[in-house]
Amino acid sequence: xxxxxxxxxxxxxxDAWSDVEDFRDFRILAxxxxxxxxxxxxxxxxxxxxxxxxxQDPAICLHMLLRIAKRNPKSLDQISTAAGCISxxxxxxxxxxxxxxxxxxxxxxxRSERNYVAMLHTAALAGRLAGQWAKLKxxxxxxxxxxxxxxxxxxxxxxxxxxxEASQAVLHQLAHNKEILPTIEYGFSDLNKKHRSRxxxxxxxxxxxxxxxxxxxxxxxxxxxxWLTLRKIKAINIEGDKQLKHQCQQSEMxxxxxxxxxxxxxxxxYRSKSKRWANITAHLLNLDSESVHQxxxxxxxxxxxxxxxxxxxxxxxxxxxxxxxxxxxIHCDQSVIKMSMExxxxxxxxxxxxxxxxxxxxxxxxxxxTTQEVPVSRKIDQQKMKKLLHQLDQESTSFxxxxxxxxxxxxxxxxxxxxxxxxxxxxxxxxxxxxVYYQQGLAETDPLCKLVLDLNSNNVFKKILxxxxxxxxxxxxxxxxxxxxxxxxxxxxxxxxMMMSLFSGERAIGIIFAGLGKNDHSIPVQxxxxxxxxxxxxxxxxxxxxxxxxxxxxxxxAKSSANKMGTNKRQA
Numbered sequence: 001x002x003x004x005x006x007x008x009x010x011x012x013x014x015d016a017w018s019d020v021e022d023f024r025d026f027r028i029l030a031x032x033x034x035x036x037x038x039x040x041x042x043x044x045x046x047x048x049x050x051x052x053x054x055x056q057d058p059a060i061c062l063h064m065l066l067r068i069a070k071r072n073p074k075s076l077d078q079i080s081t082a083a084g085c086i087s088x089x090x091x092x093x094x095x096x097x098x099x100x101x102x103x104x105x106x107x108x109x110x111r112s113e114r115n116y117v118a119m120l121h122t123a124a125l126a127g128r129l130a131g132q133w134a135k136l137k138x139x140x141x142x143x144x145x146x147x148x149x150x151x152x153x154x155x156x157x158x159x160x161x162x163x164x165e166a167s168q169a170v171l172h173q174l175a176h177n178k179e180i181l182p183t184i185e186y187g188f189s190d191l192n193k194k195h196r197s198r199x200x201x202x203x204x205x206x207x208x209x210x211x212x213x214x215x216x217x218x219x220x221x222x223x224x225x226x227w228l229t230l231r232k233i234k235a236i237n238i239e240g241d242k243q244l245k246h247q248c249q250q251s252e253m254x255x256x257x258x259x260x261x262x263x264x265x266x267x268x269x270y271r272s273k274s275k276r277w278a279n280i281t282a283h284l285l286n287l288d289s290e291s292v293h294q295x296x297x298x299x300x301x302x303x304x305x306x307x308x309x310x311x312x313x314x315x316x317x318x319x320x321x322x323x324x325x326x327x328x329x330i331h332c333d334q335s336v337i338k339m340s341m342e343x344x345x346x347x348x349x350x351x352x353x354x355x356x357x358x359x360x361x362x363x364x365x366x367x368x369x370t371t372q373e374v375p376v377s378r379k380i381d382q383q384k385m386k387k388l389l390h391q392l393d394q395e396s397t398s399f400x401x402x403x404x405x406x407x408x409x410x411x412x413x414x415x416x417x418x419x420x421x422x423x424x425x426x427x428x429x430x431x432x433x434x435x436v437y438y439q440q441g442l443a444e445t446d447p448l449c450k451l452v453l454d455l456n457s458n459n460v461f462k463k464i465l466x467x468x469x470x471x472x473x474x475x476x477x478x479x480x481x482x483x484x485x486x487x488x489x490x491x492x493x494x495x496x497x498m499m500m501s502l503f504s505g506e507r508a509i510g511i512i513f514a515g516l517g518k519n520d521h522s523i524p525v526q527x528x529x530x531x532x533x534x535x536x537x538x539x540x541x542x543x544x545x546x547x548x549x550x551x552x553x554x555x556x557x558a559k560s561s562a563n564k565m566g567t568n569k570r571q572a
Contacts, residue, residue, distance in 0.1 A: 069207035
């Protein structure tokens with residue numbers, strides 16, 4: 001059975017923007033924490049050593065910047081290096097910060113986390129490139145250029161961990177050789193005055209350097225014709241375009257190009273778009289494009305030697321005509337929810353500073369979705385959801401056992417998201433059946449409490465347990481999605497509901513169902529509710545994996561202790 005429906009864009013609503021604007025739980029690379037620990041174990045410890053590690057991880061640099069902004073905002077203008085941050089905060093505070101911050105594994109099983117890691121690597125590469133090229137631009141500080149270029153894409157980072165759909169749409173469009181501006185508008189919205197102000201406000205809230213904030217001002221962007229000119233003529237030879245000459249002399253332009261190249265080389269080093277931006281950068285710096293290409297390769301390899309293999313190195317090692325594959329995001333229509341199966345569901349944009357660059361060379365603008373989410377009386381309890389997600393993410397062992405965790409997730413769906421019903425069908429050891437064991441909001445006499453799903457046949461429930469996936473059942477796709485179910489079983493299910501597979505590591509546990517109930521004829525589930533549901537379920541899967549690992553370690557330790565005691569008794 002093929003599960004595939006028309007994919008439409010579900011651009012972030014005001015709630016999604018609020019989540020991102022309030023987001024501060026940027027995960028640092030697990031390798032950063034390991035490197036810090038290794039350095040702390042050495043006899044000699046210096047600011048320079050810590051700074052070198054920190055500048056390989058833009059997330060820890062952002063955290064240090066945010067902490068300084070909170071303590072002493074007047075000192076922000078003085079900071080242009082990680083060493084400066086460490087000096088202001090103090091070595092002990094920085095070490096404690098690294099210990100406390102959440103980490104992300106470079107080899108995560110979740111697509112969104114892999115994209116987030118790749119974004120950090122891309123940002124690190126952009127910083128290195130800008131720092132190197134600043135030497136060629138009179139009046140530009142090498143350290144400031146490195147620092148600003150590395151942090152310029154920070155407004156996009158939280159989208160990977162909070163609301164992934166827009167970021168995945170951008171990456172998919174870029175992977176298919178689309179230009180930056182149309183892809184950003186495709187995933188988010190038109191970059192009109194209102195939305196530029198919103199992006200600029202986000203950069204300001206993150207305490208980014210002023211040059212990163214000013215990049216969202218319209219006058220900083222070259223016109224379409226100006227990009228075409230710069231592709232053909234070196235900046236030093238531009239005649240008759242005073243505005244472009246002025247823009248080429250600004251720090252913003254260098255940071256644009258560094259991020260453009262880093263992102264495009266991440267997707268495919270030998271693609272036409274990568275060559276185009278190499279040529280633009282070469283003309284900006286009065287170099288040749290081959291020289292720029294070699295510099296990107298050199299810096300990518302230097303990062304790779306430090307373990308950052310998810311950067312452009314992957315594309316350099318790939319066949320010359322290939323590119324990094326980014327699957328399409330599974331979106332929903334904002335007026336009528338039409339959802340298809342989503343594989344390898346992520347937790348929570350990339351596309352760094354690319355959004356603010358005009359599209360060179362005749363690129364057709366992607367049509368926008370103009371529909372809007374219907375206002376509803378239901379409202380997601382953001383505070384409750386934030387607390388639960390934090391517990392799932394950082395304190396999984398606090399649940400004690402998976403039964404308590406399951407019940408907490410169901411309460412999150414009904415009391416946090418505000419849906420009427422939620423229930424979990426757990427599959428048996430043989431993987432032949434799944435039975436509802438946990439429920440919230442169902443009457444004891446409700447037939448759904450005794451629902452047993454047959455996993456032997458090729459039905460939607462069997463499909464959704466093959467890999468992490470989610471599905472929205474609506475009046476429009478119901479007959480197609482449930483066609484292989486027995487009629488008596490299909491009749492038990494609500495007219496509209498959503499479901500998502502629950503995993504512990506590689507092991508499928510069951511399916512989480514949620515909705516408004518069979519007889520509820522109110523306004524249907526909204527896109528923001530569906531996104532919140534997926535996000536909660538993904539955190540639940542991750543928490544189950546952590547809880548299972550913790551339980552295994554405790555069991556192993558107890559067994560080892562028992563064996564040791566037995567040995568001692570025999571010896572005695």
